[in-house]
Amino acid sequence: MVGVSFHAAAFIATSLDGYIARSDGSIDWLTSRAEHAGETGYDEFLASVDTVVLGRNTYQLALTFNSWPYEGKQVEVLSTTLDPDTDDRILVHRTLDALVETLNDRGAQRIYADGAATIQTFLTAGLLNELTITTAPVLLGTGIPLFGPVPTDIPLTHNATRTLKAGFTQSDYSVTR
Structure with a gap:
């Protein structure tokens, strides 16, 4: 893979x-609680990025929201099955190499990687350079995990943890290279 000219960050919520x-x-377990968490910094984070990268599932979930959550952002979708002509607000990439090449060619500066598969x-x-995880005070028992198997350890540096309202916590990490 070619070198990258961008900084990539993830900002995501998980169950405990x-x-x-x-x-x-479904994220009903989160949407029913999120307003009680108070200020999470998500709006400020989203304002700091120029490009959003999603997988097909996260893209399709975003389509169910009342309004397009990535207005004014370049949105790239990494998918082997999504029709490239499906939506003029997005650009579909079949491979990670093609995505990285496009991001470099466009001069993308700060990327928001969203969704478990993309992260x-x-x-x-x-x-990925940084990771912010907001943890909701709920146990689901099963579902789509944020992390799956990795080929090798991925060391992280813990930068901060904040206590939000309603039992939510938020931790920031840098990926150590």
Whole structure:
């Protein structure tokens, strides 16, 4: 893979047992609680990025929201199955190499990697620089995990942990290279 000219970050919520969604992709357990968490810094984070990278599942979830959550951002979707002509707000990439080439060619500066598969892909490829995880005070027992198997240890540096309202916590990490 070619070198990268961008800084990639993830900002995501999980249940206490590490799931980002139920097995069916539902995030009702989060949306029903999130407003009670207070200020999480998400809006400030989103304002700091110029490009959002999603997988197909996260893209399709975003389509169910009342409004497009990435207005004004360049949105790239990493998918082997999504029709490239599906939505003029996005650009579909079949491979990580093609995505990275496009990001470099466009001069992307700060990338928001969103969704478990995308975050895992960026982590294992050595592309993720920072990770913010907001933990909701709920156990799901099963679902879509944030992290899956990795080929080797990925060392992180813990930068900070904050206590939010309603039992939520938020931790910031830098990926150590």
